[in-house]
Amino acid sequence: MxxxxxxxxxxxxxxxxxxxxxxxxxxxxxxxxxxxxxxxxxxxxxxxxxxxxxxxxxxxxxxxxxxxxxxxxxxxxxxxxxxxxxxxxxxxxxxxxxxxxxxxxxxxxxxxxxxxxxxxxxxxxxxxxxxxRLPEFPAVGLVASGGHTDFFLMENVNDWKWIGGTRDDAVGEAFDKAGRIFGLPYPAGPAIDKISKEVSDEEYKELNKEDKLPRPLIHDKTLDMSFSGLKAAVARAADNRSLIVDSRSKNIMIRDFSEAVTEVLVAKTKIALEKYKPKSLLLGGGVAANSKIREALKKLGEEFSIPFFVPELxxxxxxxxxxxxxxxxxxxxxxxxxxxxxxxxxx
Ligand SMILES: Nc1ncnc2c1ncn2[C@@H]1O[C@H](COP(=O)(O)OP(=O)(O)OP(=O)(O)O)[C@@H](O)[C@H]1O
Ligand SMILES: [Mg+2]
The missing domain is CATH 3.30.420.40 (ATPase, nucleotide binding domain)
Structure with a gap:
């Protein structure tokens, strides 16, 4: 056909x-x-x-x-x-x-x-x-895009159940809004991804624990997510003149933003995998292009011994x-x- x-x-x-x-x-x-x-x-x-x-x-x-x-x-x-x-x-x-x-x-x-x-x-x-290799059912699917951040339990190709998602902003929206505060052009996801990779682990370690951005709802045991507070935290960090003094310290905050989002998505996906025990993990949407998130969810799939699928960029x-x-x-x-x-x- x-x-x-x-x-x-x-x-x-x-x-x-x-x-x-x-x-x-x-x-x-x-x-x-x-x-x-x-x-x-x-x-x-x-x-x-x-x-x-x-x-x-x-x-x-x-x-x-x-x-x-x-x-x-x-x-x-x-x-x-x-x-x-x-x-x-x-x-x-x-x-x-x-x-x-x-x-x-x-x-x-x-x-x-x-x-x-x-x-x-x-x-x-x-x-x-x-x-x-194609996904096997049941699968857990995460859509991470400009307007959505939702988990689905996919029993088969037709039978899907919504199992959790963001309570407020979508993750892509958070990338774009944070990017705007950092002075990056819309849509900011690709630039944040690129800058985050350029900040070395040594440089990132310079950021004090108490100056790090929040990881919203990371300890909450449901699949609820929230990304609107992250934007406010980025705005506060940008206003803190001792925290962002030059482009180097700004880039370190940008990397922390990527780390925060990735950690939250990984923690929530882990809850979904533990609860639903799927045969595959799927990611999709514009934010699925993010190198850190792709890498982290692939690793998570390996931990659970299930294949991870993500579309070509x-x-x-x-x-x-x-x-x-x-x-x-x-x-x-x-x-x-x-x-x-x-x-x-x-x-
Ligand atoms: N490498 C990347 N890292 C993080 N975010 C990215 C990357 N590339 C693109 N994005 C983000 O992906 C989003 C766009 O995704 P997509 O086109 O699927 O959204 P949309 O179609 O507007 O929303 P929806 O699919 O929910 O209707 C933007 O927010 C953009 O910043
Ligand atoms: Mg889309």
């Missing part, structure tokens, strides 16, 4: 052609355009600008992703129906509807957050089937290949009068 998939939930406009391959999904093409640079000066996504950019980018992105492919080989058209911003969602959903109608193909409705985890079923079409942030993967793994047919759902639930 071949699917043309569209992603337009926020500031990325993406299209991809994917095909089922064994028990996984192979990527024929994946094109992503972004309006992120237009939002930099505002420190966050401006809905009106994002929606206008979707309109501008959608057709060129689609044309590039379809390329020379035969339309009659495409079996269905999929789009992310939510969650996301209405003005942005409308562009992708209406374009998918128009194509499905003109080509007389089924229209598939995909949840963007579920797709972040289903990106773990993307396989390299060039690899031998015997080399391909290009399939962590928003992309349409994951929408196609979700459409193949969990096909849900939509009708032409279905609307985008800005607050769409995963389960």
């Amino acid at each position: 071949k699917v043309l998939a569209i992603e337009s939930t926020l500031d990325e406009t993406a299209a991809s052609v994917v095909e089922s391959s064994g028990s996984g999904v192979g990527i024929v093409s994946s094109v992503v355009a972004s309006s992120a640079n237009l939002h930099v000066k505002y420190g966050g996504v401006v809905p009106e600008i994002a929606a206008r950019e979707q309109l501008k980018l959608i057709i060129p992105v689609l044309m590039e992703s379809i390329g020379e492919q035969e339309i009659n080989e495409i079996d269905a058209v999929a789009a992310a129906f939510g969650p996301g911003m209405m003005g942005c969602l409308l562009i992708g959903v209406e374009t998918a509807k128009a194509l499905a109608w003109v080509w007389n193909k089924p229209l598939l409705k995909v949840n963007h957050i579920g797709a972040h985890l289903l990106a773990n079923w993307i396989i390299d079409l060039r690899s031998q089937m015997s080399d391909v 290009k399939y962590c942030g928003d992309n349409a290949a994951m929408i196609g993967a979700a459409a193949i793994m969990r096909p849900v047919e939509a009708s032409f009068d279905d609307s985008p759902e800005p607050g769409m639930d995963v389960v």
Whole structure:
């Protein structure tokens, strides 16, 4: 089965052609355009600008992703129906509807957050089937993105249960807000990741224990998380002139921010693994691109003797290949009068 998939939930406009391959999904093409640079000066996504950019980018992105492919080989058209911003969602959903109608193909409705985890079923079409490892169920999945930080118990590909998440800000939002205080451009996750790696262990040891940022809810035994207090703690640290005196001490605080987030995510994932005893651990979402978090959760999987899955970097942030993967793994047919759902639930 071949699917043309569209992603337009926020500031990325993406299209991809994917095909089922064994028990996984192979990527024929994946094109992503972004309006992120237009939002930099505002420190966050401006809905009106994002929606206008979707309109501008959608057709060129689609044309590039379809390329020379035969339309009659495409079996269905999929789009992310939510969650996301209405003005942005409308562009992708209406374009998918128009194509499905003109080509007389089924229209598939995909949840963007579920797709972040289903990106773990993307396989390299060039690899031998015997080399391909895919997640086994039951699995514990953690979505760590710009708008979500949620744990799911995935009994099988269709039956998922929400088992915990953040009470306030998403972890990606914390990266972006902390980054703004540190004077880094939006989205700040990649810069925080890079700077944290540049601070050596010796330099990091210079930070006194009492000056470290909090690790919110780290000793709480539930899967509740909270990241809004971290932002306030970063702001207090930035105001403390004896703590941040130059770029070196600022970078040490940036590394501490990465350590704090990673420690919390590891502690919470550990609780989930102890409680649910899954056969695999999955990570997805934009923050899954973070090198420290990838490394730490891989190690945690090893401690529990279960495999850890995380998408390739290009399939962590928003992309349409994951929408196609979700459409193949969990096909849900939509009708032409279905609307985008800005607050769409995963389960
Ligand atoms: N290397 C990285 N380390 C940490 N965070 C990162 C990294 N790369 C990207 N991010 C963060 O990922 C987030 C974007 O992820 P994503 O595109 O999945 O979010 P979104 O689609 O806006 O939200 P959602 O998926 O919840 O609707 C941003 O907050 C960005 O800072
Ligand atoms: Mg996303």
